[in-house]
Amino acid sequence: MSPRLTDKLATAVMWLAALLILGILFCFLGYMLIKGLPVLSWDFISGMPSDTRAGGGVGPQLFNSFYILFLSMALAMPVAIGAGIYLAEYAGNNWLTDLVRLSTESLASVPSIVLGLFGMIVFVNMAGFSISIIAGALSLMLLNLPVLVRVTEESVRTVPASFREASLALGATKWQTIWRVVLPNALPGIITGVTLTAGRALGETAILIFTSGTTVSRHLPDFDLLASGETLAVHMWYVMAVGLVPDRMDIANGIGALLILMVLLFNLALAIPAELLRRRMTGSGR
Template identity: 75%
Template sequence: MSPKLIDQAADIVLWLAGLVILGILAAFLSYILYKGLPVLSWDFVTGMSTDVRAGGGVGPQLFNSFYILFLSMLFSIPVAVGAGIYLAEYAGHSKLTDLIRLSTESLATVPSIVLGLFGMIIFVNTLGLGFSIIGGALTLSLLNIPVIVRVTEEAIRTVPAQYREASLALGATKWQTIWRVVLPTALPGMITGLTLTAGRALGESAILIFTAGTTVSRVLPDPNLLAAGETLAVHMWYVMAVGLVPDRIEIANGIGALLVITILIFNMVFTILGRLLQRRLSGTNS
């Protein structure tokens, strides 16, 4: 068989594999939206949840989902991006940096339920925070940090060395080069990693069951960091596992559709803001 035919056959196989994956994803999302969209209403999205009566909403859980996500990213982004910049631009190749990278990758593979138990021991019991929003956000940041560190480091390493050399040749300092040249160029890859990390955190449940709890404040919205912080994903698990509400199937279907729509909108907004930030950092208007 000629190399050209082998190349064409490989292209066909890869295209088919991609189409199969997209088909499975489309079928999965379509089924969730088909079952959940009829449940969605303004009262469902903004209403208070109930333990025994039918017709409850998920307003507090929706607020807690974004509140905990915001806090966790607020804690993890400065630390993780700073660590990624250090590993990519300042740290050389040594046993210490290899150990740091190995530890980061190992932490990224830890099951979320293990992090949840760790957070419960440290934040809930040892520090006495109880089941709270701040405890859930701090533990969730442990899930975010290793992924963001690796994404940041790899995105920065993809920036051509000529960019750095040109900036330094014009008299810029190393930090000016990183801030004005390297980071804007690496930003698309970083934004993709941050978006995936945030989407994963938004749908996380195992960590938050052990740290934020399965109850919510009866005040909406409640910014109290020590209030209980049940999220959408946790509420879905709760109503299906131990819930007594008679319409728990409908509630779970509605939460599933709401999570899918929320994550899609969140990803779009995150991508648009990332592009605007990239233009501002790079000083371009096009």
């Protein structure tokens, strides 16, 4: 077989694989949106849930989803980005940094239900937070932290060494080089990692069932960190598993569509400001 024919066959296989993945994705999203969009209304999105009567909403669960996500990311991002920069720019190649990387990758592969049980033991029982929003946010931070560390390190490492050398040659310090040159160019990769991590966290259930609970406050919004904080994903699981509400299928379909729309809007809300910030920090017009 000639190299040209081999190249064409390989290209065709790659295109078929990409189209297959896109087809599965569109079928899944289309099914969820077709089933769930008719359920979405202002009363459903902002209303209070009901355990027995049809027509309840998911307002508290929607608020708790973003509240817990914001708290967990606010706790994880400074540590993760700092650790990623240290591993990429300052740490040497020795057994200690290899151990840190191995530990980070091992933590990223731990099943979420194990992190949920760990969070229940440490934050709920030992720390005395009980089943609460803060316990769920701290446990969710453990899920986000290793992924953000690895994404930050790899994004920083992809910045060409010539950028650093040019900045240092102009008299900039190492920190100025990292802040003004390296981070702006690594920002798209970091934002991509943050977006993927946030999307995963929005749909997390196992961790939050054990730490933030399956009930909500009757006040909306409730910023009390010690209040119980059921999220949308947990509410979907609860309704389908043990719920007695007669329209539980409609509620589950509506939550599924709402989660999809939330992830899409969240991606846009992060990607557009990140690109504008990168252009401002690098002085690039495109």
